[in-house]
Amino acid sequence: QSALTQPRSVSGSPGQSVTISCTGTSSDVGGYNYVSWYQQHPGKAPKLMIYDVSKRPSGVPDRFSGSKSGNTASLTISGLQAEDEADYYCCSYAGSYTLYVFGTGTKVTVL
């Protein structure tokens, strides 16, 4: 099972919006509505930002939103803030054999 494909980096100025894509296959992203997104600051543990494609856990700002179309999921950060600069990983359920596959990771830079 290969890792889900994400762009290596995206960037934006404060206040702008950025979107991170996460491309898989019909066996993972396209086959289930179980895509989650994690934010990871340097030296820190990942933090859940989005689950079930588009749901936000309590405490996560509504600037973060998720969506999915076919085999590609997306995370959008609106109104980019300095503290959003971090690495972001997607994760998808991939069936009862493989179970979970993570994305390659995307570095978000706030210019």
Added chain:
Amino acid sequence: QVQLQESGPGLVKPSETLSLTCAVSGYSISSGYYWGWIRQPPGKGLEWIGSIYHSGSTYYNPSLKSRVTISVDTSKNQFSLKLSSVTAADTAVYYCARRGISNWFDPWGQGTLVTVSS
């Protein structure tokens, strides 16, 4: 507030067995949820290792299945990871995390770096 804390040796010799424990506080493992291990080689991405239910049911990454054992000790409210026949490729930060009902991971432990070297 659920908290997880990994512990174990930071250095393991090649061909030996890596052993880590994750202590859970603020929630009883016996009450439910799956509990799992995820690792991250230095400068690289995340890889799911496996998960366990309080009953002892386990699920492993097929690529690691032959070398991985995850167990749970409900009396101590902790679960453990054993990875056998380690090589330098197993050098990583190892995280423990709770797996939610609909397949998300939250919260995570702070992570522990395990280096495989002689």
